[in-house]
Amino acid sequence: MARLAALLSLLATATLVRSLIVPAPRSNAFPRDDDDNDTPLPLIIWHGLGDNYQADGLAAVAKLADDINPGTLVYLIHIEDDAGADRTATFLGNLTEQIDKVCSDLASHPILSTAPAVDALGFSQGGQFLRGYIERCNFPPVRSLVTMGSQHNGISEFQSCGDGDWLCKGWQGLLRSNTWSSLVQNRLVPAQYFRDPNPDEYARYLESSNFLADVNNERAEKNVKYKNNMEKLEKFVMYIFEDDVTVVPKESGWFAEVNGTEVTMLRDRDLYKEDWLGLKTLDKKGALEFKSTPGGHMNLLQTLLEDVFTGYYGPYGRKFSTFGAENSLQQEL
Numbered sequence: 029m030a031r032l033a034a035l036l037s038l039l040a041t042a043t044l045v046r047s048l049i050v051p052a053p054r055s056n057a058f059p060r061d062d063d064d065n066d067t068p069l070p071l072i073i074w075h076g077l078g079d080n081y082q083a084d085g086l087a088a089v090a091k092l093a094d095d096i097n098p099g100t101l102v103y104l105i106h107i108e109d110d111a112g113a114d115r116t117a118t119f120l121g122n123l124t125e126q127i128d129k130v131c132s133d134l135a136s137h138p139i140l141s142t143a144p145a146v147d148a149l150g151f152s153q154g155g156q157f158l159r160g161y162i163e164r165c166n167f168p169p170v171r172s173l174v175t176m177g178s179q180h181n182g183i184s185e186f187q188s189c190g191d192g193d194w195l196c197k198g199w200q201g202l203l204r205s206n207t208w209s210s211l212v213q214n215r216l217v218p219a220q221y222f223r224d225p226n227p228d229e230y231a232r233y234l235e236s237s238n239f240l241a242d243v244n245n246e247r248a249e250k251n252v253k254y255k256n257n258m259e260k261l262e263k264f265v266m267y268i269f270e271d272d273v274t275v276v277p278k279e280s281g282w283f284a285e286v287n288g289t290e291v292t293m294l295r296d297r298d299l300y301k302e303d304w305l306g307l308k309t310l311d312k313k314g315a316l317e318f319k320s321t322p323g324g325h326m327n328l329l330q331t332l333l334e335d336v337f338t339g340y341y342g343p344y345g346r347k348f349s350t351f352g353a354e355n356s357l358q359q360e361l
């Protein structure tokens with residue numbers, strides 16, 4: 029386990045991704061059925077901003093998934109085969125095209141495309157992008173979607189850049205000054221999930237957002253396919269990091285809206301009450317879970333990953349415990 033901890037901690041080398049791994053004994057928070065003895069579903073993982081699919085930390089996560097559910101095929105989603113280019117694509121690109129590419133990669137993958145379903149894990153922005161995949165194509169279909177520190181309701185502030193991160197600094201000026209221009213919406217990834225609920229900004233978001241306003245079904249015309257596809261999930265589990273200061277607001281990870289200091293939880297929002305995305309439907313069947321975990325952004329405790337792999341992934345025919353559903357009442361931050 030010491031080696032695993034060392035590998036996981038390499039996730040911290042990625043810009044904006046911090047990780048402190050505390051090895052601990054395997055937890056038994058989610059007891060499994062005894063008859064879950066067939067092959068686990070494949071797992072697809074979408075990494076975050078500033079990371080790349082060949083990072084050692086991701087390989088360690090994949091290894092842990094296989095340790096817990098032996099025989100798991102793990103597919104690390106990537107936009108480019110070259111690791112450096114894949115990292116660049118976390119900052120630069122048009123999300124419509126990126127999601128289309130992932131849809132076609134997965135649909136043509138020899139094993140994934142024949143699986144009855146897959147499980148999915150999204151780190152940070154990878155979480156809302158996986159939701160985009162589910163809503164727009166969902167072939168192969170996702171069974172359990174787990175997101176960690178994601179920006180489901182967007183960000184209202186852009187993250188600051190690390191010293192010497194030229195790529196980040198290069199886009200930041202343009203991003204801040206020109207969020208809604210089609211150049212920025214077509215090229216800069218974080219701008220495509222920028223969302224400020226104050227009325228003037230919100231109108232511009234509805235008009236110009238290239239990604240989030242669409243996948244959140246916020247425009248007047250609702251895409252019923254998005255809702256139908258989301259309702260097929262057996263689990264949608266959203267983790268936020270309790271001391272996250274990288275994602276502003278961190279409550280975005282629970283699909284909450286933050287207006288100044290006022291937090292409107294998902295269940296009090298029209299998006300939920302009018303069920304634009306099937307989230308209410310998922311909630312009523314006990315499939316929607318709001319979870320939190322200690323520490324700052326992407327503080328990936330090994331026990332956290334173990335709980336997720338044990339609780340939500342594994343064989344196709346497994347039954348999910350209702351532990352999570354009972355525990356899904358929104359918690360105080």
Ligand SMILES: *[C@@H]1O[C@H](CO)[C@@H](O)[C@H](O)[C@H]1NC(C)=O
Nearest residue numbers: 122123124125210213214238
């Ligand atoms: C992003 O790409 C799609 C598909 O190519 C295109 O239709 C859309 O206009 C692009 N978005 C922007 C803001 O240019």
Ligand SMILES: *[C@@H]1O[C@H](CO)[C@@H](O)[C@H](O)[C@H]1NC(C)=O
Nearest residue numbers: 225226227286287288289290
């Ligand atoms: C919060 O929402 C209220 C009512 O919609 C609005 O009047 C107010 O300007 C908003 N406050 C901020 C800080 O955006």
